[in-house]
Amino acid sequence: ALAGRAVELEPDDGDWHDTLAVAHARVGDFEAAVRAEARALELLPGDAELEARLALFREGKAYPAPSP
Secondary structure, X not given: OXXXXXXXXXXXXXXXXXXXXXXXXXXXXXHHHHXXXXXXXXXXXXXXXXXXXXXXXXXXXXXXXOOO
């Protein structure tokens, strides 16, 4: 909820969209995670870490990946 509120207050901050994406993924909402991470990449183009997280979310995996 806090990450969502941060995005509302700072809609052009890619870091907040990334945080929101991670939060969505951690609770299993990968569709929302992909949307938020894609927005983060629009705001922070070329960020390799964000691209890697987006790939994880598209595979239905959380970040960080749970330890075995």
